[in-house]
Amino acid sequence: MSDNKENTPMVNTGEYFTSGNLAVAEGSLAAGCKFFGGYPITPSSEVAEHMSIKLPQTKGHFVQFEDEIASIASILGASWGGWKSMTATSGPGYSLMLENIGLGIMTETPCVIVNVQRGGPSTGLPTLVGQQDIQQARWGSHGDYEIIALSPNSVQECFDLAITAFNLAEEYRVPVTILMDETIGHMSEKLIIPEKEKIKIVNRKKPTNEADGHLPYKADEDLIPPMAVAGEGYNVITTGLTHDERGYPALDADAQKILLTRLLDKIRKNKDKIIKLEEYMLDDSEFVIVSFGISSRAAKGAVNLARKKGLKVGYLRLITVWPFPDEQINQIAEKVKAIFITEINSGQVTREVKRAVEGKTEVHGLLKLGGAIHTPAEIVEEIERRTK
Amino acid sequence: MSDRIEIRFAGFGGQGIALMGRLVGEVISLHEKGKQSVMTQSYGPESRGGASSCDVVIDTQVIDYPKSTEFDYFVVMSEEAYHKYVPLLKKGGIMFVEENLVTLDDQAKKASKIFKLPATAIAESLGSRLYANIAMLGFVCANTDLFSEEAFIQVMKAKVRARFIEKNLTAFEKGKNHK
Amino acid sequence: MTEEEIGLIEAEEHPLDCYLRKGRIPHIWCPGCSLGSVATMIIEAIRETGIDPKNISVISGIGCTGRTAGYLNFDSFHTTHGRAIPFAIGLGLTDPNRKIIVISGDGDLASIGGNHLIHAARRNADITVICVNNFQYGMTGGQVGPTSYKGQVQTTAPYSNIEEPFNLPELIKACGATYVARWTALDVRRVKESFVEAINHKGFSFVEILGACPTTYGRRNQLREGIAILENFKERAVIEHGIDTEKVAIGKEGPIIVGRFVDIHDKPSLTDNLLSIQRMATASKGKGS
Numbered sequence A: 001m002s003d004n005k006e007n008t009p010m011v012n013t014g015e016y017f018t019s020g021n022l023a024v025a026e027g028s029l030a031a032g033c034k035f036f037g038g039y040p041i042t043p044s045s046e047v048a049e050h051m052s053i054k055l056p057q058t059k060g061h062f063v064q065f066e067d068e069i070a071s072i073a074s075i076l077g078a079s080w081g082g083w084k085s086m087t088a089t090s091g092p093g094y095s096l097m098l099e100n101i102g103l104g105i106m107t108e109t110p111c112v113i114v115n116v117q118r119g120g121p122s123t124g125l126p127t128l129v130g131q132q133d134i135q136q137a138r139w140g141s142h143g144d145y146e147i148i149a150l151s152p153n154s155v156q157e158c159f160d161l162a163i164t165a166f167n168l169a170e171e172y173r174v175p176v177t178i179l180m181d182e183t184i185g186h187m188s189e190k191l192i193i194p195e196k197e198k199i200k201i202v203n204r205k206k207p208t209n210e211a212d213g214h215l216p217y218k219a220d221e222d223l224i225p226p227m228a229v230a231g232e233g234y235n236v237i238t239t240g241l242t243h244d245e246r247g248y249p250a251l252d253a254d255a256q257k258i259l260l261t262r263l264l265d266k267i268r269k270n271k272d273k274i275i276k277l278e279e280y281m282l283d284d285s286e287f288v289i290v291s292f293g294i295s296s297r298a299a300k301g302a303v304n305l306a307r308k309k310g311l312k313v314g315y316l317r318l319i320t321v322w323p324f325p326d327e328q329i330n331q332i333a334e335k336v337k338a339i340f341i342t343e344i345n346s347g348q349v350t351r352e353v354k355r356a357v358e359g360k361t362e363v364h365g366l367l368k369l370g371g372a373i374h375t376p377a378e379i380v381e382e383i384e385r386r387t388k
Numbered sequence B: 001m002s003d004r005i006e007i008r009f010a011g012f013g014g015q016g017i018a019l020m021g022r023l024v025g026e027v028i029s030l031h032e033k034g035k036q037s038v039m040t041q042s043y044g045p046e047s048r049g050g051a052s053s054c055d056v057v058i059d060t061q062v063i064d065y066p067k068s069t070e071f072d073y074f075v076v077m078s079e080e081a082y083h084k085y086v087p088l089l090k091k092g093g094i095m096f097v098e099e100n101l102v103t104l105d106d107q108a109k110k111a112s113k114i115f116k117l118p119a120t121a122i123a124e125s126l127g128s129r130l131y132a133n134i135a136m137l138g139f140v141c142a143n144t145d146l147f148s149e150e151a152f153i154q155v156m157k158a159k160v161r162a163r164f165i166e167k168n169l170t171a172f173e174k175g176k177n178h179k
Numbered sequence C: 001m002t003e004e005e006i007g008l009i010e011a012e013e014h015p016l017d018c019y020l021r022k023g024r025i026p027h028i029w030c031p032g033c034s035l036g037s038v039a040t041m042i043i044e045a046i047r048e049t050g051i052d053p054k055n056i057s058v059i060s061g062i063g064c065t066g067r068t069a070g071y072l073n074f075d076s077f078h079t080t081h082g083r084a085i086p087f088a089i090g091l092g093l094t095d096p097n098r099k100i101i102v103i104s105g106d107g108d109l110a111s112i113g114g115n116h117l118i119h120a121a122r123r124n125a126d127i128t129v130i131c132v133n134n135f136q137y138g139m140t141g142g143q144v145g146p147t148s149y150k151g152q153v154q155t156t157a158p159y160s161n162i163e164e165p166f167n168l169p170e171l172i173k174a175c176g177a178t179y180v181a182r183w184t185a186l187d188v189r190r191v192k193e194s195f196v197e198a199i200n201h202k203g204f205s206f207v208e209i210l211g212a213c214p215t216t217y218g219r220r221n222q223l224r225e226g227i228a229i230l231e232n233f234k235e236r237a238v239i240e241h242g243i244d245t246e247k248v249a250i251g252k253e254g255p256i257i258v259g260r261f262v263d264i265h266d267k268p269s270l271t272d273n274l275l276s277i278q279r280m281a282t283a284s285k286g287k288g289s
Helices: A020-031 A045-058 A068-080 A091-106 A134-139 A155-172 A182-186 A253-268 A293-308 A326-335 A348-357 A376-387 B017-031 B079-088 B106-110 B119-125 B129-143 B149-159 B162-177 C003-010 C035-049 C065-071 C084-093 C106-112 C114-123 C168-174 C188-200 C226-236 C270-283
Strands: A014-019 A033-038 A061-064 A084-089 A111-119 A125-129 A148-150 A175-181 A188-193 A237-239 A277-280 A287-291 A313-318 A320-322 A338-343 A362-367 B005-012 B036-041 B051-059 B071-076 B089-098 B113-117 C056-060 C075-078 C099-105 C128-133 C179-184 C205-210 C237-239 C256-263
Touching: A014 A020, A014 B017, A020 A033, A020 A045, A020 A084, A020 A111, A020 A155, A020 A175, A020 A182, A020 A188, A033 A045, A033 A068, A033 C084, A045 A061, A045 A084, A045 A182, A045 C270, A061 C084, A061 C270, A068 A084, A068 A091, A068 A111, A068 C075, A068 C084, A068 C114, A084 A091, A084 A155, A091 A111, A091 A134, A091 A175, A111 A155, A111 A182, A125 A182, A134 A148, A134 A175, A134 A320, A134 A348, A148 A155, A155 A175, A155 A182, A155 A188, A175 A182, A175 A293, A182 A293, A182 B036, A188 B017, A277 A293, A287 A293, A287 A376, A293 A313, A293 A338, A293 A376, A313 A326, A326 A338, A326 A348, A338 A348, A338 A376, A348 A362, A362 A376, B005 B017, B005 B079, B017 B036, B017 B051, B017 B129, B017 B149, B051 B079, B071 B079, B071 B129, B079 B089, B079 B106, B089 B106, B089 B129, B113 B129, B119 B129, B119 B162, B129 B149, B129 B162, B149 B162, C035 C065, C035 C099, C035 C128, C035 C188, C056 C065, C056 C084, C065 C075, C065 C099, C075 C084, C084 C099, C084 C106, C084 C114, C084 C270, C099 C106, C106 C114, C106 C128, C106 C168, C114 C168, C128 C188, C168 C179, C168 C205, C168 C256, C179 C188, C179 C226, C188 C205, C188 C256, C226 C237
Parallel strands: A033 A061, A033 A084, A084 A111, A111 A175, A148 A175, A237 C075, A287 A313, A287 A338, A338 A362, B005 B071, B071 B089, B089 B113, C056 C075, C056 C099, C099 C128, C128 C205, C179 C205, C237 C256
Antiparallel strands: A014 A188, A111 A125, A148 A320, A188 B036, A277 A313, B005 B051, B036 B051, C179 C256
């Protein structure tokens, strides 16, 4: 085996004034990413550009592929070679990647996909902000599945969540999407990269049994099978077909039920461990704004503004967008007069919140359709108008 | 109490408007104790020509909303940018103007102070109009408390290519000393 | 008969059994199909190269040929339709000692995966691509494909195919491949030799195997039995090593030219180039901080 397998992370400890796109790249390096396969697309290209500089310095590889389909396929391959791998794209590229994200789910392949969202549909607003791929990240590939998606709202969090994304991908053996947006990707603020020793890194668990008779898809109690990779003598096997514990195609309803139940449950049953939320002034609030990504920066400004006006508004931020925090939102719904959602789409998270509250409170989407972010003032105005 | 300050830099593509924001943002974020900053830019597919602008928001507290809505400072380097953004200047705000490229009108009256610099002419005297942005920042530095000269020069030396540093330092100095 | 031969006949296990995954046989391929022979020749070729099986990875796309990887007892990957090549490139780059063999069909590699095929050749990626060309889509029931010749009848070309087929060796050569060969599935000995050359080759190697598909190709094109297709190959095949690939297009009639068309050794591969970039980058560490 080559020394490239060491997965030595590249941690550029220090303080920087930099963009979200560069921070997510630095976070990925710090998490031990060694392979980037990508295709240029606005507004994500700076991630690829930065990785093309840095990866060769870590004995990793950067390859610009012919399209996004090749990019996602290549990072699945690299992951099965034992390297942590990633790609970065925006809406149109993400659409092209979805079939193979499904392959990643079915073959339980750890990898990270950054989607720096822009306005859509189609070519849409290439250089302007959007948050319109939230449901696509959840349901975009065909078939039933559970997925993990994270949404940073600062440059620092782009770095931090890149590490979290790799850790979750490795722990749960699932592709993890980082749902950024154009504003977060391009804005600059302070980034503190901690010392290497202070960064917690999770690596996929490896089989401990003999290669002979090894069952590559037999899960442990946590529903996650240990992962041998190519070159380790286990004769690893993957297929996008429904398969049994041996990894052999098993094309019947029983095998489908066994496999799919486990793939769904390994995320569902660990929701509490996966979901991260930020709460702000929730305790006494009568109204709550639920938000995520760049919209949450305006939402938090709105909370501060509303409080000055004597309105009891609090805030819940989805750091983890998927799996969705149904229980937490349901509990909040019992205590408040209304929940507002600020998002830059036609109501993709609003729909989830409505489902989660089960009619226990009013739910209003404060929506923008892409191209601009909310201002705190307009959010407060809207809350005042709707609660009169 | 928030000490939020909003600055908008604006001009046309090729003037290095975004660099102005990045430099000022970095100086404040990494070198001015107790202050934070966020830089955002309006970003277009055309990287030359056309209107270009960026915002730097400064605060002593965590900055939630990253964009300018009412500028405390408006640094403007083109006529088009002046007309486009002057309505968003706060009443009593401060303007820095490239005097040969911007003709002010009544809307400028809401500014409490207007500082004028022939930034492009200064830059041309150094051999290239590309230094106009740094000359303007020297001028801003001299006439505000936004950031210190020492910190700015430290950051600029790290960010600007070695062979351009000398000229940029001179441009900064000329802007700073302009009366 | 020698004692060794008698031993082979009496043995409970076939000497190649260890290269097939336990419990995966019988395979799904129809009687008269060439894929069994091709799979056997891949195993024989790997054995002959002497490469440690741990360092072999086999990757397939989707289709009848795409099932091959799953039968072979190496690290084996059954990917999505058309995407075996980029998956293989990513996998291969994680270890320069790993030998990467992509085996898939003409529809998978040249139609839906065509973009990846041409770019892999252009990059001189360190992979061997074995393309079993049966002139149409077999698994889905015999639809027309990019290698179907003019006049061929398939389920989606019921009045006969109106389009020109790809001349695969010519296409791949033009894209920069450093090893290109074609054989019919009948030429098992030459197929195996060619596979050995391709696997040992540094950079991108491409072997097209013309295979028999009696079920969905043959019976619609007056070649009802597998043997009839092979006999047709035998009658028409002409070996022309090194011939200009422009001349090797296949039609309904006329000669089928086979042989080793391209074999270049002095072109750096993708891995070579990436490793030299690593050396440049480590020398200039600190860039982009």
